[in-house]
Amino acid sequence: MENVNQLLGIEDSQLTPFLKKLTIYTSGGPFLDGYILTIIGMALLQLEPELHLDAFWTGMIGAAALIGLLVGGAIFGYVTDLIGRQVMYQIDLVAIIILSVAEMFISTPLELVIVRFLIGIAVGADYPIATALLTEFSPRKYRGAMMGLLASAWYAGAVVAGIAGYLLLDMGPDAWRWMLGSSAIPSIILVAGRWGTPESPRWLVSKGRTEEALSVIQQVYGTHASLADLDEPTTEKTRFSKLLEPDYFRKILFVGLFWTFQVAPCFAIYTFAPQILEAFHLGSGNDWIIGYAIINIFFLTGTIASMSLVNHFGRRPLIIWSFIFMTLSMLVLGVVSGASAWLIFLGFAVYAFFSGPPSALDWIYPNELFPTNVRASAVGVVTAISRIGAAIGTFALPYSLQTIGIGNTMLVSTLLTFLGLIVCIAWAPETKGLTLKETSILTLNKK
Structure with missing residues (x-):
């Protein structure tokens, strides 16, 4: 395997056991995001009468983690570019464990909002950390599938949360405490699995730490691998202001906008699935859980399919056609x-x-379109932008259901997905088959 990888080069190396393990454990952040954002919707069934929640507090609790994601992504993406991927790779998960346990002991709506906000920060921090690390190790042939697995992990987390919530509902009036605290369990598993992961060699080279980078790539790709295989510029200073340069700023707008228009209705649906399905008269009592679980399976199936479709059809046509069908179905x-x-x-x-497919491209595009020295910063910024829209949509949805009804609420979602389609038609580039160096220098007017 070592000689094969050397002949092919790092960008064309085989999918080694190390890369498979890295893909699985970097998927932990999206898994936890899907789990945490879904389990709260189920817990709210008991929380609403328990804490006497009105539409304001219901919306605040639903949106709190999303606002935290915004803050965590924006701040810790830049921190990750400054101090490295590996250092932050474990810290954020330890914080999630502590905060998940703390959720079990809240007694007021404000306390829950605060803890959910802090959990959101930790999950938001993991996105730029883990996705940058995975991107910088991944060969171009497998990058789409490896990053696509992260999107699949989000929906897998949502499915597991649905199952866990269903099983925990029978634990009495305090079942909501066990639901919210249950996110500590996958976090503990991930801390153990991530232990010993090396630093990104691309990041090490960008900071001038070439001897350490060489040691890592020879450990991962074989003893004959060299720094030249990375094709990475050395000693590139991390400057957040670089993201404001015209070409980079246009990329920020592209990813931030299409991601926002995708997740705003999606997250609102996930968080308030019980209320939405009830508004459609699709279940009474706990019967809605069955329909919700089946819909979750379609979400998961779509992301799994995207892992092969993204290389078969290419990034640009896949995201455009996906937004077309999303818009029509919402209509x-x-x-x-x-x-x-x-x-x-x-x-x-x-x-x-x-x-x-758009869920997979949420991760593929920002990690491919920016160079190593600002990759995590860019991912953090676009994550923050997307969560602004998601938080507003999630907060507003209870009011929307009460004031304009389910039909008009879905028509608002139609408008959002249509706007996402327009953004993709205007700006979505094609990055299939390119190296990270080639994708990072693309301009958005090149298809």
């Missing part, structure tokens, strides 16, 4: 909100499946 849900359960379920299923 159907808005126009026929009083139709049969099967038609409504079909609309959700189509929307869920075609949300998969």
Whole structure:
């Protein structure tokens, strides 16, 4: 394997056991995000009467983690570019463990909002840390699939949360405490699995630490690997202001906007799935959980399919067609909100499946379009931008359901996904088959 990898070069190396392990454990952040944002929707079934929540506090609790994600991504992406990926790779998970346990002991809505906000910061910090680390180790042939697995992990976390919530509902009036505290369990597993992960050699080279970088790439790719295989400029200073340069700023806008228009309705649906399905008359009591679980499977199936489709069709056509089908399905849900359960379920299923490819490209595009010295910073910024929209949508959804009804709420979601389609048609570049150096110098007017 070592000789094969040397002949191919690092960008064309095989998918080694180390790279497989790295892919699995870097997926932990999105898994926890999906789990944490989904479990709160189920816990709210008990929390609303327990804490006497009105629409304001329900919206605040739903949006708190998203606002935390905004802060965590924006701040710790830059910190990760400054001090390294490996240092931060464990710290954020330890914080999630502590805060998950703390959630079990809250007694007021404000306390829950604060703890959820802090958990969001920790999860948001993991996105630029883990995705930059994975990108900088991944060969170009497998990069799309490896990054696509991160998107799949988000929905896998949501599915697991649905199962956990269903099982915990029978634990009595305090079941919500166990639901919220349960996110500590996967966090502990991830801390153990991430232990011993080396620093990114690309980041080490960008900081002039070439001997350490050489040691890492020879450990991962073979003793004959050299720094020349990285094709990485040395001693590149990290400057946050670089993201304001015209070409980089346009890339920030592109990723930030299409991500926002994708996740704003998606996260709102996830957080308040029980209320939405009830508004569509798709379940009573705990029956809605079955329909919710099936819809989750469509979300997960779409992201898994994107792992191969992103290289087969290319990034640009895949994201454009996905937004077309997402827009049409939301339109159907808005126009026929009083139709049969099967038609409504079909609309959700189509929307869920075609949300998969954009979810994968949320991670692929920002990590490919920016160089090593500002990669994590860029990922952090676009994560923050997307979470502004997601937080607003999640906070507003309870009010929307009360004031304009489920049909008009779905039509608002239609408008958001349509705007995402326009952004992708205007700016989405094609990065399939290119090296990280080639993708980082692309301009958005090159298809």
